[in-house]
Amino acid sequence: MAEYWWSSRRAALRLDPSLCLPEQAPAGFLQLRPLIHKGWEMVLMAAELGRPNLDLAALLLDYAASLAPTLERRGWRAPQLQQALEQVRSEAIANDRQAWLALHRFYPGVPERLRRLALEGADWAVLTTKGGAFAAELLAAAALEPRAVYGHEQGSKPDVLLRLRAEAASIGFLEDRRPTLEQVRATPGLEAVVCLLVSWGYLGPADACALPEGIDLLTPESFAAPLARWPGFATVRPY
Incomplete structure (x- = not known):
């Protein structure tokens, strides 16, 4: 979860530097994570969590149906978000592989x-x-x-x-x-x-x-x- 937010937050900020996103994963991201299927969705949800008027309850209730209109509203495309996410991860591995790996924890056993x-x-x-x-x-x-x-x-x-x-x-x-x-x-x-x-x-x-x-x-x-x-x-x- 730590790496998901770390990478998603940075990818979202690259796409929209005006976003105000906390360093640590907010509670809304933890609630959304079970619904997220692909990496680009994490970037989109990170950006949405920076929206002051976000109705999190409504988003959780109708998550899948919200993806397409949210992309359209922001003028983004799924491949664009996926590419931004993978670029953040590639750079993290190249610059400090151990720090990136340290963001991950395997489930015990x-x-x-x-x-x-x-x-x-x-x-x-x-x-x-x-x-x-x-x-x-x-x-x-x-x-x-x-x-x-x-x-x-x-x-x-x-x-x-x-x-x-x-x-x-x-x-x-x-x-x-x-x-x-x-x-x-x-x-x-x-x-x-x-x-x-x-x-x-x-x-x-x-x-x-x-x-x-x-x-x-x-x-x-x-x-x-x-x-x-x-x-x-x-x-x-x-x-």
Whole structure:
């Protein structure tokens, strides 16, 4: 969260130097984060949080529908915001990589559990809406070595999973965004993918409630257990 705000704030200020944005992430950004899907949205929301007359409650209620009109009102385009965000991150890594890395914190126990996957004969890959190069920097800093890293430039997560399904007999997909899992479940060709919603991460208040068929909740305790004990993973060999 610290890095998200740090980078988003700087990108927004480059696009509109007149903005007045606090150094630390405001409460509104924390509330919006579970709804944000792509990096450019973070920049847009950072700018919106600098608007004195922002109706945060209305934005939270109808977030997805607000994106297009907000871009139009500001005269911005999504690729423009994505480029600004990635430029801020690229410069941060080039100028002081350690300081940029220090803005990130892995969830407790996650790096250690990922390293143990190799001992269980499981390959794993990272699918992220972050740029692949930035995700690779974070993974390398934590001495994590996935089979592959697929950033936003590789396509949507369902698109990547479709390509992986052509190479792997079975796949398990862990994700902290319920709409993404629902999109995977609705994608022809991905019916056999085991979908797990992790209980940590940027979940909305009701995201873990009344999960649809085909999506199971994975708690930190279950995540730490052997693969065969993960929901739906008894016969899966994760890719």
